[in-house]
Amino acid sequence: MLIFERSQAGRTNGVQLNNLDSNTADIPDNLRRKKRAILPEVSEMQAVRHYTGLSQKNFSIDTNFYPLGSCTMKYNPRGSNKLAMLPGFLARHPHAPESMSQGFLASMYDLQEILKDVTGMKEVSLTPMAGAQGEFAGVAMIRAYHDANNDDARTEIIVPDAAHGTNPATAVMCGYKVKEIPTMDNGDVDIEALKEAVGPQTAGIMLTNPSTVGVFERKIKEIAKIVHDAGGLLYYDGANLNAILGKVKPGDMGFDVIHMNLHKTFSTPHGGGGPGAGPVGVSERLIPFLPVPMVAKEGDNYRWLTEKDRPQTIGRLSAFAGNAGILMRAYIYAKMLGRDGMVRVSEFSTLNANYMMVKLKEAGFEMAYPERRATHEFILTLKKEAKETGAIAMDFAKRLLDYGHHAPTTYFPLLVPECFLIEPTETEDMATLDSFIEVMVKIREEAHTDAEMVKGAPYTMPVKRLDDVKAARELDLKWVAE
Amino acid sequence: MLIFERSQAGRTNGVQLNNLDSNTADIPDNLRRKKRAILPEVSEMQAVRHYTGLSQKNFSIDTNFYPLGSCTMKYNPRGSNKLAMLPGFLARHPHAPESMSQGFLASMYDLQEILKDVTGMKEVSLTPMAGAQGEFAGVAMIRAYHDANNDDARTEIIVPDAAHGTNPATAVMCGYKVKEIPTMDNGDVDIEALKEAVGPQTAGIMLTNPSTVGVFERKIKEIAKIVHDAGGLLYYDGANLNAILGKVKPGDMGFDVIHMNLHKTFSTPHGGGGPGAGPVGVSERLIPFLPVPMVAKEGDNYRWLTEKDRPQTIGRLSAFAGNAGILMRAYIYAKMLGRDGMVRVSEFSTLNANYMMVKLKEAGFEMAYPERRATHEFILTLKKEAKETGAIAMDFAKRLLDYGHHAPTTYFPLLVPECFLIEPTETEDMATLDSFIEVMVKIREEAHTDAEMVKGAPYTMPVKRLDDVKAARELDLKWVAE
Amino acid sequence: MPFIPHTEEEIKSMLDAIGASSIEDLFDEIPAELRAEGLKIEPGMSELEISRLMNGRAAEDGTPGVFVGAGAYEHHIPAAVWEIATRGEYYSAYTPYQAEASQGTLQLLYEFQTMIANLTAMDVSNASLYDGASALAEAVLMAVRANRKSKSKRILIPRTVNPVYRQVAHAIVRNQGIVLEELDYDREGGHIDPASLPAEPGDFTALVIPQPNFFGVLEEVDALTNWAHSHGALVIGVVNPMAMAMLAPPGEWGSEGADIAVGDGQPLGAPLSSGGPYFGFMTCRQQHVRQMPGRIIGKTVDLDGKTGFSLTLQAREQHIRRSKATSNICTNQGLLTTAATIFMSIMGAEGLEQAAATSHANTNELSDKLAAQSGVSKVFNRPVFHESVLKFDKPVADIQGAMAEQNIVAGYDMAAEYPELAGCMMVCVTETKTSADIDNYVDNFKRISA
Amino acid sequence: MPFIPHTEEEIKSMLDAIGASSIEDLFDEIPAELRAEGLKIEPGMSELEISRLMNGRAAEDGTPGVFVGAGAYEHHIPAAVWEIATRGEYYSAYTPYQAEASQGTLQLLYEFQTMIANLTAMDVSNASLYDGASALAEAVLMAVRANRKSKSKRILIPRTVNPVYRQVAHAIVRNQGIVLEELDYDREGGHIDPASLPAEPGDFTALVIPQPNFFGVLEEVDALTNWAHSHGALVIGVVNPMAMAMLAPPGEWGSEGADIAVGDGQPLGAPLSSGGPYFGFMTCRQQHVRQMPGRIIGKTVDLDGKTGFSLTLQAREQHIRRSKATSNICTNQGLLTTAATIFMSIMGAEGLEQAAATSHANTNELSDKLAAQSGVSKVFNRPVFHESVLKFDKPVADIQGAMAEQNIVAGYDMAAEYPELAGCMMVCVTETKTSADIDNYVDNFKRISA
Numbered sequence A, B: 001m002l003i004f005e006r007s008q009a010g011r012t013n014g015v016q017l018n019n020l021d022s023n024t025a026d027i028p029d030n031l032r033r034k035k036r037a038i039l040p041e042v043s044e045m046q047a048v049r050h051y052t053g054l055s056q057k058n059f060s061i062d063t064n065f066y067p068l069g070s071c072t073m074k075y076n077p078r079g080s081n082k083l084a085m086l087p088g089f090l091a092r093h094p095h096a097p098e099s100m101s102q103g104f105l106a107s108m109y110d111l112q113e114i115l116k117d118v119t120g121m122k123e124v125s126l127t128p129m130a131g132a133q134g135e136f137a138g139v140a141m142i143r144a145y146h147d148a149n150n151d152d153a154r155t156e157i158i159v160p161d162a163a164h165g166t167n168p169a170t171a172v173m174c175g176y177k178v179k180e181i182p183t184m185d186n187g188d189v190d191i192e193a194l195k196e197a198v199g200p201q202t203a204g205i206m207l208t209n210p211s212t213v214g215v216f217e218r219k220i221k222e223i224a225k226i227v228h229d230a231g232g233l234l235y236y237d238g239a240n241l242n243a244i245l246g247k248v249k250p251g252d253m254g255f256d257v258i259h260m261n262l263h264k265t266f267s268t269p270h271g272g273g274g275p276g277a278g279p280v281g282v283s284e285r286l287i288p289f290l291p292v293p294m295v296a297k298e299g300d301n302y303r304w305l306t307e308k309d310r311p312q313t314i315g316r317l318s319a320f321a322g323n324a325g326i327l328m329r330a331y332i333y334a335k336m337l338g339r340d341g342m343v344r345v346s347e348f349s350t351l352n353a354n355y356m357m358v359k360l361k362e363a364g365f366e367m368a369y370p371e372r373r374a375t376h377e378f379i380l381t382l383k384k385e386a387k388e389t390g391a392i393a394m395d396f397a398k399r400l401l402d403y404g405h406h407a408p409t410t411y412f413p414l415l416v417p418e419c420f421l422i423e424p425t426e427t428e429d430m431a432t433l434d435s436f437i438e439v440m441v442k443i444r445e446e447a448h449t450d451a452e453m454v455k456g457a458p459y460t461m462p463v464k465r466l467d468d469v470k471a472a473r474e475l476d477l478k479w480v481a482e
Numbered sequence C, D: 001m002p003f004i005p006h007t008e009e010e011i012k013s014m015l016d017a018i019g020a021s022s023i024e025d026l027f028d029e030i031p032a033e034l035r036a037e038g039l040k041i042e043p044g045m046s047e048l049e050i051s052r053l054m055n056g057r058a059a060e061d062g063t064p065g066v067f068v069g070a071g072a073y074e075h076h077i078p079a080a081v082w083e084i085a086t087r088g089e090y091y092s093a094y095t096p097y098q099a100e101a102s103q104g105t106l107q108l109l110y111e112f113q114t115m116i117a118n119l120t121a122m123d124v125s126n127a128s129l130y131d132g133a134s135a136l137a138e139a140v141l142m143a144v145r146a147n148r149k150s151k152s153k154r155i156l157i158p159r160t161v162n163p164v165y166r167q168v169a170h171a172i173v174r175n176q177g178i179v180l181e182e183l184d185y186d187r188e189g190g191h192i193d194p195a196s197l198p199a200e201p202g203d204f205t206a207l208v209i210p211q212p213n214f215f216g217v218l219e220e221v222d223a224l225t226n227w228a229h230s231h232g233a234l235v236i237g238v239v240n241p242m243a244m245a246m247l248a249p250p251g252e253w254g255s256e257g258a259d260i261a262v263g264d265g266q267p268l269g270a271p272l273s274s275g276g277p278y279f280g281f282m283t284c285r286q287q288h289v290r291q292m293p294g295r296i297i298g299k300t301v302d303l304d305g306k307t308g309f310s311l312t313l314q315a316r317e318q319h320i321r322r323s324k325a326t327s328n329i330c331t332n333q334g335l336l337t338t339a340a341t342i343f344m345s346i347m348g349a350e351g352l353e354q355a356a357a358t359s360h361a362n363t364n365e366l367s368d369k370l371a372a373q374s375g376v377s378k379v380f381n382r383p384v385f386h387e388s389v390l391k392f393d394k395p396v397a398d399i400q401g402a403m404a405e406q407n408i409v410a411g412y413d414m415a416a417e418y419p420e421l422a423g424c425m426m427v428c429v430t431e432t433k434t435s436a437d438i439d440n441y442v443d444n445f446k447r448i449s450a
């Protein structure tokens, strides 16, 4: 039932009304709203009951194993939430003077410093509001750099075919053409293809390392050289940074610019779709172009860095300074981890992934890159199962829900048929991993004995399988009173 | 699965450990614990997931209609919770000096004043920690009063047979014998029986008004006179105070002492079994006996009243000053209601109850007191249905759960066979009441067509009907490792 | 180990299963020369320790009296909003890709879309964008895609639009050859005077109309909308959603209504929180829905014909369309739309209206009282909505500084973005303030000006 | 209308259904002469208004440095504890009378019982009582029921038991002819010297043993337990549950262990909160379980044989047994046991141990540093646990007052309850304090004594 269907004309929530007859006579009639907007008219309890009830229809990290590859669904510490929501932080207006903002600015400054250390980059700007905006900032900086050098022949960005969709979409938003290069059977970038692809038209390359196929790009130094020699810059998509924290630094691999998905690696909540935070870090030569504002420390004092300090900045990407409350959560998380905790993230996420990969392999599942180590994630292909039983990866995914596990990422990257990209993360315990593996074996058995049943899954969710085609064809995007 | 079954020896929650090697060498060996207590060894995420999952197995006001008669399950405003949990309140140590406690003391003082106004009593002590402790305080004061008068022949407390179990149990705790008097067919106390019961042995009478059978005791003035004339005092069980807020005051009815269940009338959370708050209010003559501490205002200053100020007090009932955080919530709620809101509580809880009663009567259900107005609650008897179909009140109750409504109070008061004591409260909307009525009709149909099915209910809960006999016979009260 | 559940025994048995002798072995594909030497950051803190640190920092910033808006507004948020929104099931869920296991979030977002579409009186809404500023950038890009008749990629954007919004839009669209052309405002009215618009503006793709504008001044939205439409341009409204409870919504501007409306959802349940997270919203006419960026939820049915909700029109999005997507946007502000949906449900239209009206009246009260002081005057003569620009004889920075010492955030200094408004400060007083607070402001002001 | 969902139309149609012309009619059974004239309290406040009021009051009391225990201890509480405990499904549920719809609370309480029984090393636990003080009263009543051999109703209770606990026990049990007879303590040790116990104490029903005692001093629990048992009396332990992570638990005292153990659960996840809500716990030997007051949860099976949990042994309780019940207790501290269960799960035994050990060491640090000042000395020479009584030359009230001005709650004045300890103050320093905090205390102390 929709909240609108619980609504009753004339119902109000007295305790949220100010009971004031405020004078608004100065607003001219022609600019006034004529008819009240249709919003729910429910009591506070009705709203609480409705949205509490709805919440229970969700899977979430707080209730389920959620091994979504690339998305990094790990425990979101409640301490981060509570502390980021301290009244003093929530009450701070973004235009409050610096003298009234030292606690906040100190935290942002410290976070910049932490991110510099873990990425090996020279400077960091926190302002991008998610990974994709970080990518935008990064590629825009690459462009600004070439523009500053009057190097306007560089019109192409190279992107591996396995890349996340945000990569090519970002390149286009920055006015670039996208040149795709293939991934080899062993999961590495095809170096020969890369050599052919680069040239004076190359503005740069966008890479994820570990890559989106769940392996570490071993030839990264060679790739860096090829691109740099051609005059291009290297962009690092930090979605998988959690796999290498404290082990390798993107700066050391030769990257010029990097974004970090703090909502992944630094475990801020995904909130059913955000908010995120996508800070960018750069090597020396891109410093002038970083988006503003940033935070500087002068003596014991913190202050904003703006266009005045950075005249070559690519500019601003948000009305204020990005998703500050999310940056706070990331900062708190980083402080709780500290030096050793950072390394443990990469170590135990890698341990968990390799354990699952080996166990699933033993159980007879086929890996996309069987010769490779898993990083923090790995890819399994169900093409054999699909062929033998007719139950495809999507069916396995839906059936997993019935067993209480969220499905891994399906059909990404696109180059591996019927694939599951599985990322357990470091916060899951062995018993949970074993349970997932057991369930996978069980579903395969079910597919062999009763494929139709598996293809009809799920059965235990609030709804059965949904008709996405109808959703797109007969668009119904808002409730309208009958 | 129990939390202990998720436990794994050697697992710790690093972020909650202080990582300190504290010196405790001064504690002698013979007084030290030898073996670590078996507590869960789970990660924070495991605990969060476990207890989030468990919570979803509960019905609650935030998720379901919960018309438990006498218990008053109404909306617990989230504002009360948030404000009572402000850091400044949570951090206050009960032994903090008065100079550091004025904000807290002011709130408690104001609450005392509000409760005096709504009950018509002369003074109020907030310290009892629930209704039953308020009852204890009240009856203990009656005893202290007689003792102070050297009137030691008074050994009996009169209690109607419909009274809540805490009433007779309390009388006994105060060293009294309990004399039961019957309830008449119209729901009123049997005045003739009362007249016979009173005498020089009468210490007092405990009454609930509206009574536990859901009607207003019309002869209350006469009852008061009879008991007072016999030298006894009148105790008012305030569990149903919500029914008469702003309409009648117990003080005006002639009561000498009253407890209030703030967790009912003032909508503090029931928390799966508490905490409550059971302040007591008294007429002039019992003031000296009130339990301490209380709060006094002197000029602009607030201070504690203790044994020093009240040498005749019955004493203390808790280590500090009762369930302070719950009193805070009640205070905040009372302030939000204010003068008019208080009256609306009684008006709309009464409207809802009468509406349901009439509608259920129309639908053919039998009322225990069909000639009477419902107060904020009313009693329906399913004895006809039980006889005709074999499905008893308990079966109806369990089947209601399948339809998403919590069952009303069943088999209380004991004098009405197969009864439901139904209290919708003022915070439920008409559509919800209609839905409950509809479901009742449906269940009755089911009972007629398939009684076995109804007797097997519920079917949609996390467990089917539980074996209470086994629970009591083969006691298993804690988990033990195998 | 913080957040890691592994026991020594489990680690051993997992390594055995893998056939590795140490966790270190699992990193053997990383070239040795790349391996980091370890981090320099400090050791980890316990929750107790970080609590002490953060409590200290929060206390340092305190909870001042806020009398500034300029894009972020301190409205009362019912306690229920965040107590529900931070329930783990909302807080710690991912984007609802597996619809059957995400009906909570999906239905909520469908309700959100309905509420925002109704508030703006537009046909359809998406399920959020990052913030108001970036939403304007997306609206510009969308207008260029949607207005196929216009070839100029020329967007007219008044200077009365929030200056940072304009900067953000510029930063985001500039690389695609789109030109943002400023329209200057009327110095008396603080608005875009329709009479000043050129009769022959040449080809342009869209006109941006703010309501209220950055100065709080109300624009003549009907005339502006009709003018743009008469020249074949689209209209992009930039609105404050709280104001929509009182002001004519973009869907009703002029004879045909705006084509796209965007804004920042912050007033709908997001705490000030140093500027974020907030959320951007975007609504449009039905015919443009396939050009809309961001996630969109649709109603559908399951195998049994039961109603359900899922992400729809995904063929616009980057994960399907890659370089041909309407935007690169992926993760955005889910949790904030959750809070906003609960907020709007609890407040209702009447609650929004009262909050808006009280804020408006409070701002008038303060600006009237200030303007009654010598050396202070109102800058614009047009009607405003809950924001007001005042001119002071005394330097604005001095006023701000002195008021800060009284724990008051006094206002927004106009000089940086509007050199012609040097000496001017903009104030905003929401419903969270009482007359006593306003008098306290004025008293302090008098003291520091004396 | 605050919290009332009725619309005018609904009210009308409900009244029509009832056949009443106004809501007022529904009160027609109340005799007219009793009708109240209305209330004098103030009109209602909106949530915004009450927020302002309460924020102001909370700020007034502030967040001082707390260096006092004496029955309430400021321990760190992981954020997860109350974020989960205040989920509506726990927060707004009733006592789990309908077991099938309350498995969440019921299983949690079964887990709670296990944890508390394990912490105290006793056989069984109930699901809570009001607080530690009233739990002691209930334990006394229970001992009288359980010890059928003793007829005296005479309970020996050391003066080292928290004085308020003794007062509460007295207030609650006095009307039943039960006598609480005090045992005096050793002035040097601050404990009950086993050597001082009478060889022929006469019939007594039970001995109460605190551990640690109110002074923080450790009692010789083994000797005391054996002495009581040798005289046919039961032993009631009163313990701090956090201390149980380090100290021998009541179940292991003497050769047979205590018979009943009670205490206040506050250290297990309850914030100080001005003294409540906390919770009392009670554990006992299996053979006494039917004498136990309060709710008890048992494990059982459902119709399909699946494990489930329900309230059990209800025949002890007032709602079944009425005047013959073991206690009148009904509603008690459910939400606090919920928090405590989550707290213990997250902390684990090791977490409790560390918190206890750090508190202990911190208290020693402070009391050593204070005792090193001139005019200050430790009062007792026996080992303590995380609480320490010190004697001062300067009046205690002056110290408390001067420290309060430095935002420090300095300690507990012993004089009121122990006249012989006039001039003494008891301090307690939990793990929430650092050495810097302790030094700050000492520095302030030096300054004010100078």
Ligand SMILES: Cc1ncc(COP(=O)(O)O)c(C=O)c1O
Residues within 6 Å of the ligand: A070, A071, A130, A131, A132, A133, A164, A166, A167, A208, A212, A237, A239, A240, A261, A276, A277, A278, C329, C330, C331
């Ligand atoms: C590999 C990769 N790159 C980029 C992104 C985009 O990040 P965001 O969703 O924060 O915009 C994602 C996340 O979905 C990703 O997995």
Ligand SMILES: Cc1ncc(COP(=O)(O)O)c(C=O)c1O
Residues within 6 Å of the ligand: B070, B071, B130, B131, B132, B133, B164, B166, B167, B208, B212, B237, B239, B240, B261, B276, B277, B278, D329, D330, D331
């Ligand atoms: C009529 C009546 N009296 C007394 C009580 C006891 O109150 P409490 O549960 O707060 O101890 C109750 C509540 O259950 C009740 O309904």
